[in-house]
Each structure stands twice: as structure tokens, then as C-alpha cells.
Amino acid sequence: MNTGFWSLDATWWPYVFILVAGWLATDIWRFLGVFLSDRLTEESEALIFVRSVATALVAGVIAKLIVFPGGALAAAPMALPLAAVAAGMGFFWGVRRNLFLAILAAEAVLVGGSLLL
Amino acid sequence: MSDRHGSVEEDAVERPARYWVLRGIAGIVSVPPLILVSAFIGFGALARDTGLDLGHTVVMTGMVWALPAQIVLIGAISAGTGIAATIAAVTLSSVRLLPMTMSVMPLMRTEKTPRAVLLWLSHYIAVTAWVEAMRKLPALPRSARVPYFAGFGTTLILLNLCAVSTGYLMAAVVPPQIAAGLAFLTPVYFLISLSAAAQLTADRAALALGLVFGPVFHLVAPEFDLMWTGLVAGTLAFLVHRWRRRR
Known part of the structure; x- marks a missing residue:
């Protein structure tokens, strides 16, 4: 059960990994949602808890991608992605609630900054 | 059913299902799908950075079809996490699909809709498709909703399989600063849209x-x-x- 994505030298293994840890792990909730759709409400405390855990987990991954990036992003100094995120969030909440423009603002800081540095 | 909803419902009786499928396909032309496409271009670049094959990336996108879960999966893959811990993390990260599915299904189903069709359509549910379903379905006649969502969801997935491949292939040929910008699309998109939601x-x-x-x-x-x-x-x-x- 400790076998990772890269652990086996076989072409099929990564696909099995994706099927079990990706497809099954997500569609189980969707299928359950179909069966339970008339029994639970979105306001119930249990679902609020479950959603908090899910939101925190995704937020943790986002923070990791920003603070400890891999690949092409890793070349830039750490302050740059942080400044870019601040620009995007600042634009969205301070200037205009437009997701598209806010992403553009963040990207302008990141790409502009790494071209200048 | 039809007497309660009046004339809209009777209107729909005239329209064949394939009309609503086409309307769903046309529903792709709006801002949220465009943002999703740019996020998946970014995810393609991120997947390449992680060391995945193009095949892994495309299969993962079609099978998982939920960017947050895919980011968690990629995170686990790059950390070399074992399959059991990965299953736990991905399952935890996608619990939100349960309340999302539960809130869409009552909008979509009719007494005649087979359960297999609902299970198939439930696979399309992720943030973008969910928002579009909640926004558009209530205004449609009930019998139109399943074909509309089937057309919309299928097109959205196929479009993003192209987007993810494009991002993956682009990351290899563009300058490293642009590749970094593509990989950065995913965390930025999620941070801002999560804070808005x-x-x-x-x-x-x-x-x-x-x-x-x-x-x-x-x-x-x-x-x-x-x-x-x-x-x-x-x-x-x-x-x-x-x-x-x-x-």
C-alpha cells in the first residue's frame, strides 16, 4: 500500500494509480450524491464540517504550490509568486470583482517580474 | 407536472431532445468555461512540470474532472506519496462534490430519468459545471434539463481535454518565464475563486x-x-x- 506513482516500472501502473486514487476517490462522492440527493441538506452541520475539511485541504495545496513551487516556477525568487498572488487578490477585492482581470493582474506581476529579474 | 409549470412546459413538448443538446453545446460560449479552459492550460503545464506523460495528464483530467482533486493528486505524485495516503487525500479533498451533486440532482431529474443517466451526468459536476447548472437549469423546462446538461457537460470535458493537452505541449516550447506563468494559473485561479465562493x-x-x-x-x-x-x-x-x- 506504500507503492507510489513512480514506484513500479510498468506502463500500466500509473494508470491504475490514477484510476483508483483519482477517479474512484472523486466519483464515489458524485455517485453517493445521486443516491442521497433527497436526504441531506446543504446547511446541515455535518456537511459544513466536511466542507471545511475539503476547503482547508485545497487551500493547503494552493499555498504549497505558491510557497514551494516545482518546475519552471521554482526558478523565480519566492517573493515573486507571493507578490503576484497579492496583486491578484488585491485587484479582485480592492478594484473590481472580475476573476479574469484579477488573474491577468497576478500573471502580469509574475511574468513581468521574472522577465525583469 | 406540466399543468403546474404552465406554458413553458408545453412549449418544450414541441422541441426534440437534440434541440436541447445543441443548446447545451452552445452554452459553452460564456465566461466561466473560458476561465476553466485557461486554468486547464495551466494544469497541463503544471502536470508537465511534475513529470507526468501527456497520456497520464489527459486520462487524469477526463477521469477525475475536478481541478482541486487533480492538484492534490499531482501534489501526492510529485511527493512520491503511497497509493493509500493518496486515496485518503484525494477523497478528503473532493468531499465538496457530494453536496454539489446533491443540490443539482433534484433540479435535473424527472420521474422517467434512468438512474444510470444521472450517474453518468454526475461525473460532469465540478465547480464550473455546477455553477452553470444552478444558473441555467431552473429557467429551462424540466424535460430539457437532462439533454441540455448532457450537451454542455460533454462539450466542456472535451474542450478541456484539448486545453490540458495544449498547455502540456506549450510548456515545452515557450520561454521558461511564460511556462512559469502557465503553471501559476492554477493556484491563482483557485485562490481567487475560492475566496469569492x-x-x-x-x-x-x-x-x-x-x-x-x-x-x-x-x-x-x-x-x-x-x-x-x-x-x-x-x-x-x-x-x-x-x-x-x-x-
């Missing part, structure tokens, strides 16, 4: 605490950092919500 105290606290605890647990407990972040930050956020409600 966080309505309840619990959601906001979970977002803020998760952002802090993610890097901390990465340093303290790299093997199970995702699970710990979810459980600790999520529980704290829920306690904040309970405490605020009691006052």
Missing part, C-alpha cells in the same frame, strides 16, 4: 487556516501533510464557525 464563516476560516497550515505541515510532516492540513485546519475552522454561531 467562501460565503460562510466556516468556509473563510478553512481557506485562511489551510493556506497557513499547508506549508507548515509540509515542513513538519511531509508524508501526510495534506491530510493533516485538511483535518486540523478544517476542524479548527468548524470550531470557529460553531463559536461564532453560539455568540
